[in-house]
Amino acid sequence: KHKDMQENNNHAHFASKKSEKFLTVMKIWFLISLLCVFSISAENTYSQSKTVSAELKNITLREALQEIEKNSDYLFLVMDDTERILSTKVNASFNSQSIDEILNLLLKDTGLSYSIVNRQITISRKPLAEESKTEINTTNEVVQQTEKTITGRVVDEKGESIIGANIVEVGTTNGTITDVDGRFTFRVANDASIQISYIGYLTQTINTTGRTNFNITLVEDMQSLEEVVVVGYGTQRKANLTGAVSTVNVEETLGSRPIPDVGRGLQGTIPGLSIMVPSGEVGYDPIMKIRGQIGSIEGSSNPLILLDNVEIPSLQMVNPNDIESISVLKDAAASSIYGSKAAFGVILITTKKGAATEKTEITYSNNLVWQQPFKEIEIAGIDGLEYTLEAHKNMKASGPAGGFWRISDESFEKAKEWQEKYGSTIKYNDPVVYGRDWIYDGTDKYGYRIYDPVKTMIKNSAFSQNHNISLNGKRKETSYSLSVGYLGQEGMMKPAKDDNFNRFTGNLNLSSKITDFLTVRGGAMYSDATKKYPNSPYGFISDPWLYLYRWSRLFPTGVLENGEEIRDPYFDTKNAHTAVDRKKYSNLNLGTTLDLTENWDFNVDYAYSTQFNQETTSLPTFSAREPWYTPVRLYDDEGNQVYVDENGNPTDTGGMPAYRFPFVNYVTKDKSNYYKNSFTSDKHTVNVVTNYYLNLADQHMFKFMLGSNIVSYEWDNHWSKKTDLIDEDNPQFNFAVGTETVGGNTNWDSQVGYFGRVNYSYMDKYLLEGNLRYDAT
Structure with a gap:
């Protein structure tokens, strides 16, 4: 009995502990449930409490969702298979409505559904079963x-x-990607074709008509992987590249395009290579940067440009038609093999060397181009005046707005009236008339007329031409390539006497295998480029273009006042002397290759390059009416004050006193001058490279490369300037009688570098590369 009582007590104690544990679990479950309900309630409360307003007039459903994003805190996640339906047009207006109300209306009868989790809204197709139930x-x-x-x-x-x-x-643009198992699912048109692509594999295109399930096998692009790429002092199979090297398909990129230089042709073709044309003027070198813009505050951050392993000063000297291949080295391996000059990358250009098989080809090609501005050039007119006036008011500045030409509320209204009254009848180059086009109140000038500097300064079209003739061939063991090219470009500056760029190029390459182990080669290159442009009296080459944007359109441009010229970009350019910038470059090179064994070769190359640049400018006297500062009264031939009405017509009685711009000599005779700057340079380059190839059991592949690079560079420049021209139509030193100043400089430097590289490949799968360079200067 005692034992039974003890068992009952134990059972009661166990039941009590079990009940306490159950209650504890129930409390935890209740708390978690309460939190979940609160969380769901909070999310729903957010979506229910937030309202959205939007005007969705005749736009696509995708654009409507983007507009809702702009006007709310919601973010949309759109599934891939909704592409076609999102192109549906919608037309609706919502004012302070909940997101559920808006989406229910927008997605009605579209086969799409939505789900809201906090601020994220997912748009997807309704399940097929649900679609079948929905009308x-x-x-x-x-x-x-x-x-x-x-x-x-x-x-x-x-x-x-x-x-x-x-x-x-x-x-x-409808598409998807394969998952971790290589599988995919998405919706397409019944008769659609799909394109499957992946890096390193050949792209396939498959027609899906009559089929819904596909097993696709991609084939490796062996041609791409076997392609030989030019790298530092040698070549490598593309499959074995370890560094960041990009190559260019020269035929596709440069072959069929009427481009003046290689830089412009490479724009947008190589990842990480930024190419910017600093000026729209013909003959300007593009600025090229690899992986960034600024590398050194005082030094250059330009990449090293090598033509057949010889540094060249400008891409303008290279005819794109002569190029065989282009490689861009972008990572640290560039400087480790080419030295400190390659700290910001290397652009390797290889010229054509001749045919690969026994044949002779003569090719002629040309491009005749009429160029136009690719978009309309817009400079602020009435809207610009309004902006200036409103900005002046917002700053609470005193007096009228503007600088040399003022704007007030009254003159702004007059400017709008001028456009309505004269905008369609007065031509852009009709003379400027006081009273009609501008007034002077004794303190400030106010303009009514809006001038058109774009039509005044820029041609509607400019002609360019490019001609190339080449001879390529091979006879037995000798390959040869000869080419001659001409490029002629006209600039867009309408008033200039000369605004053009011309370039003549010639290129010759010969290579002959003398014996089984000896190959000799040689070549020559010549480039003669001349740029002509108006020499601005302001001292800046591009100043006429600059002042189109710097000045308000109230400044008279390209018009006469009472038959006299006005100081402006048009007449400054029209009366300027032509500046001539000529650059000549030539290169002679010789080289040989010794095949010491089947796996070991020895290469020696020598190149001599010379450069001659000459810049010639002259500045004549300039005199014109000055529209910048205080005007002067206008008198007739008898010295009487002229009066005009509001249309600028002279009156015998009444009217307002007329003014005109003052006459100034802003380049006087003692400031006129003739200037010449000459630059010459000589460069000697020697490259010695040896390569050894080692194959162990067809699994371990080694390539050893050692070499030396020696460069000697000497340059000299001289400039002279003589003032006070006595014959402005034929400027030269003999026809100047003023002060003569001269200057110049010279320099010599040399560099020697030793470099090496080891490439290792294990079964063409695992790759290792090491580079080393030592420089002395």
């Missing part, structure tokens, strides 16, 4: 009938899944 309009029925869902798997030749392959419906 849809005729348009959507047609969409459903002409679409289908396709599935498939993408693998390589070994049957392994390809993750991240791109599958795109041809002719659309």
Whole structure:
């Protein structure tokens, strides 16, 4: 009995502990449930409490969702298979409505559904079962009938899944990528073709008509992987590259385009290579940067440009038609093999060397081009005056707005009236008239007329031409290439006497295999480029263009006042002397290759290059009416004050006293001058490179390279300037009688570098490369 009582007590104690544990679990469950309900309630409360207003007039559903994003805190996540339906046009207006109300209306009868989690809204297709239960309009029925869902798997030749392959419906942006198992699913048109692509594999295009399931095998692009790429002092198979090297398909990139230089042709073709043309003027070198813009505050951050392993000063000297290949070295391996000059990358250009098989080809090509501005050049007119006036008021500044030409509320209204009254009748180059086009109140000038500097300064079109003739061939063991090219470009500056760029180029390459172990080669290159442009009296080459934007359109441009010229960009350019910038470059090179064994070669190359630059400018006297400062009274031939009405017509009685711009000599005779700057340079370059190839059991592949690079560079420049021209129509030193000043400089430097590289490949799968360079200067 005692034992039974003890057992009962134990059972009661156990039941009590079990009840306490159960209550504890129930409390925790209740708390978690309460938190979940609160969380869901909070999320729903957010979506219910926030209202959105939007005007969605005749735009696509995708644009409507983007507009809602702008006007709210919501973010939309759109699934890939909704692309076609998102192109549906919508027309609706919402004012302080909840997001649920808006989406229910926008997505009605579209086959799309949405889900809201906090601030993220996911747009997706309704499940097929749900779509079949939902009534849809005729348009959507047609969409459903002409679409289908396709599935498939993408693998390589070994049957392994390809993750991240791109599958795109041809002719659309509708597409998807394969998952970790190489599988994909998305909707396409019934008769669609899909394109499958992946890096290192050949792209495939498959027609899906009559099929919904696909097993796709991608084949490796062996041609791409076997392609030989020019790298530092040698070549490598593309498959074995370890550094950041980009190559250019020269034929596609440069072959069919009427481009003046290589730099402009490379724009947008190489990742990490930024190319900017600093001026629209013909003959200007593009600025090229690799992986960034600024590398040194005082030094240059330009890449090293090598033509057949010889540094060249400008890409303008290279005829794009002579180029065989271009490689861009972008990482630290560039400077480790080319030295400190390559700290900001290397651009390697190789010229054509001749035919690969026994034949002779003569090729002539040309491009005749009429160039126009690619978009309308707009300079602020009435809207610019209004902005100036409003900005002046917002700053609470005193007096009228503007600088040399003032703007007030009254003159702004007059300017608008002028446009209505004269805008369609007075031509852009008609003379400026006081009273009609501008007034002077005794303190400030106020303009009414808006001038057109673009039409005044810029041609409607400019002619350019490019001619190339080349001879390429091979006879037995000798390959040869000879080419001659001409480029002629006209600039867009309308009033200039000369605004053009001309370049003549010649290139010769010969290579002959004398014996089984000895090959000799040689070549020559010549470039003669001349740029002509108006020498601005302001001292800046591009100043006429600068002042188109710097000045208000109230400044008279390209018009006469009472038959006399006005100081402005048009007449300064029209009366300027032509500046001539001529650059000549020539290169002679010799080289030999010794094949010491089947796996060991020895290469020696020598190049001599010379450069001659000459810049010639002259500055004549300049006199004109000055529209900047205080005007003067206008008198007739008898010395009487002229009076005009509001249309600028002289009056015998009444009217306002007329003014005109003062006459100034802003380049006087003692400031006129003739100037010449000459620069010459000589460079000697020697490259010695040896390569050794080692193959161990067809698994371990080694390539050893050692070499030396020696450069000697000497330059000299001289400039002279003589003032006071006595014959401005034929400027030269003999026809100047003023002060003569001269100057110049000279320099010599040399550099020797020793470098090496080791490449290792294990079964063409695992690659290792090491570079080393030592420089002395």
